[in-house]
Amino acid sequence: SNSSAGKVFALINDFKRLNQIVSHSVCQLTSQRGFYFILFTELYSYTEEPEFALNRDYFEEDFRSHARGRRWIELAVDEQRAYVMRLLDSLEVTDRDKRLKVARAILYLAQGVFDECDTEVDVLHWSRHNVFLLYDMGIFTALLELLSMEIDNSQACSSAVRKPAISLADSTELRVLLSIMYLMVETIRVQTEDDRPEWTAAREAFKNELGSPLYNGEPFALLLFTMVTKFCSMNAPHFPMKKVLLLLWKTILFTLGGFEELQEMKVRGRERLNLPPLPEDSIKVVRAMRAASPPASAMELIEQQQQQKRGRRSRRPLVKQDSLDTYNERDPFKNDDARDEEEDPEDTDSGIEGEVDPLDRDVIIQPPPPPPPLRPPTERVNFPKGLPWAPKVREKDIEHFLETSRNKFIGFTLGNDTETLVGLPRPIHESVKTLKQHKYVSIAEVQIKREEELQQCPLTLGEEEVEETPAEMLYLGMLPNLSQYVIALLKLLLAAAPTSKAKTDSINILADVLPEEMPITVLQSMKLGIDVNRHKEIIVKAISALLLLLLKHFKLNHIYQIVSQHLVFANCIPLILKFFNQNIMSYISAKNSICVLDFPHCVVHEMPELTAESLEAGDNNQFCWRNLFSCINLLRILNKLTKWKHSRTMMLVVFKSAPILKRALKVKQAMMQLYVLKLLKIQTKYLGRQWRKSNMKTMSAIYQKVRHRLNDDWAYGNDIDARPWDFQAEECALRESIEKFNSRRYDKNKNGDFTPVDNCLQSVLGQRVELPEDFHYSYEMWLEREVFSQPIQWEGLLQNP
Secondary structure, eight states: HHHHHHHHHHHHHHHHHHHHHHHHHHHSSSOOOOGHHHHHHHTTTTGGHHHHHHHHHHHHHHHHHHHHHHOOSSSOHHHHHHHHHHHHHHTTTSHHHHHHHHHHHHHHHHHHHGGOOSSSHHHHHHHHHHHHHHHHHTHHHHHHHHHHHHHHHHHHHHHHOOOOOOOOOGGGHHHHHHHHHHHHHHHHSSSSSTHHHHHHHHHHHHHHHHHSOBBBBHHHHHHHHHHHHHHHHSSSSSSSSSHHHHHHHHHHHHHHHHHHHHHHHHHHHHHHHTOOHHHHOOHHHHOOOOOOOOOOOOOHHHHHHHHHTOOOOOOSSSSSOOOSSSSOOTTOOOOOOOSSSSOOOOHHHHTTTOEEEEESEHHHOOOOOOOOSSSSSSSSSSOOOOSOOOOOBOHHHHHHHHHHHHHHHOOOOTTTOOOTTTOHHHHHHHHHHHHTTTEEEEEOHHHHHHHHHHHHHHHHHHHOOOOOHHHHHHHHGGGHHHHHHHHHHHHHHHHHHHOOOOOOOSSOOTTTTTSSSOOSSSSHHHEEEEEEOOOHHHHHHHHHHHHHHHHHHHHHHTTTSOOOOHHHHHHHHHHHHHHHSSSSHHHHOOOOOOOOGGGTHHHOOOOOOOHHHHHHHHHSSSSHHHHHHHHHHHHHHHHHHHHHHHHHHHHHHHHHHHHHHHHHHHSEEEEHHHHHHHHHHHHGSSSHHHOOOOOHHHHHHHHHHSOOOOTTOOOTTTTTSSSOOOOHHHHHHHHHHHHHHHHHHHHTTGGGGSSOOOOOOHHHSSSOOOOOOTTGGHHHHHIIIITTTOOOHHHHHHSSO
């Protein structure tokens, strides 16, 4: 019917908008004005809703005595500054309850004095104005001192450890402080078109302040990492982990930069090393990429086979619906033949879907009208007919090709010589020329070569000049406890994963979402259940984005500043595969949100009556952007861990990741499909000929969407590595290189073998020697035992050795 077709068209357009929105947003890892409400929404749990009125009441109680009969938005800037200074002085009182009331008043200012606003836009406007005012008055530094006090509060920690059940009330002070700091960091970080010049200057100052070791000699992010490890060690189970992780993610994002800044730093780094420019802007390429048709379900396959047997597959004059792509183009992977080319018997047995186009069925639907453009035409990348990525070739690939050719045609090799082509036939000359045209030298290769030179010639090359970048300072601070930080984050990720089962010894991540009194009605139970699921989704989102940022920035700063090996040793690869071993479509389309309870909607508009039916129906969105964001991040982390690592690629094969990843292809989003196809490509040669034969559409999708390496025989598996899969040998060699790098650059007692020896008697005797405190008690006994009672053979000094 027409109404059904209209609903289908609306759903198609929703998926198209989803494809472009997520591609744009995930690439930047930043919230623009369109997503600015997420800044407030995900910070608060639904169980914290009563505290909004509490913040307002404490503010109005104190503000009424300062400005009689006037509202905050009616005050002049100087009067507002005077009142903030008064609040700052009140933060230094010793009474804990009074201090909490003042902190709540400050939080109300950071939330945008919502009781004096009529719309959500007004709340955002005054929140931004107040946050810059609070930063200018030095509120953040005062909050940091209070946060350090709460972290070191041993009484609260011991009380929380002894409690059988922890609730929101155990973390009230921490939640208030972290909420203010999060609002300040995220609001100042996001740049808008109407920013004042003084706000731009404040943003740069705050960014440098957060990234510099100004807080007890270490960056602010390390304090938050300490909270994470303390929580995971069960020493502080009352810490509100969701707020800590969100603040940590936004702090790293602010100080190090998102993917746009990362791309700019990569371009500047290549220019500094005199390397050729990048062949393309990967962010723009991914944005312009369109999704392929998702695999069909098992029920759809059975239904299609039954229709084929009944002879219902005949030509029709009406046009069938094409794939749900971005630019309304025809799916090049669709096969109009009646046969099913991709039904995998292994997948079918295990309940995993094949890859027949679900829209290539007996459905008569008119094509929808073309959607309006979502961005100016100038931003779209126009590719010529062909592949979206320029192929790349490494130097070692050229060397390997020439070594094979010389052995075949000449009978001997010339080592690493890639210039001499004497004795080789003309086609080999043309092949080498083509390979060199696509040769790509990465920053990492230059850094590895430079590090080898520094290790071999430490005296000749002298000291290395290390630029004090935010990433360098953060790595230096994290280095002593890097493995503990990584393990703690993965523990939290495991506890928040939807596939994890509750265990008695697992970490309780619900301390900052569970109310003091448990629900007694069905409606309250449904609301709490949605809140708990939403809470876990936000934790997964924050951890996945945080780990991806650390991997990208540390690798760009130096290839041996590696977080990936710590992740591999902490079983990150099977953890991510376990995360995806679920109904991924249900996870992407989950509706664990209640729009009327989201801040600032709940404080600006009148609250409607909630019913069980309205909670069960959820919102009107056809997808959950938060969960899609998390899935893409986790796939990118898995790509980072396995790229160019043979032993880790074999781990994907051993853990049977191919069926799990194939199911993820059902999500109709180009960026997610790209990273799934990358993971499938690196293990295709090890999956066998039968798998490749049964999954030809997947192979075609890999060919069209993933970058090609000209010498990579990924599609045929004829050159499978003959070397054995020795995980320990590869990882130990990598670890040895990392330890040498860390020792050379960061060890204070480095190059002890090359330290000059002081042969001057007066200089040696004049050195100050640190002695233990109790040494003077036994000094005379030591003299008698070690000096006076030992005979000295002075004649031995005059004899020849």
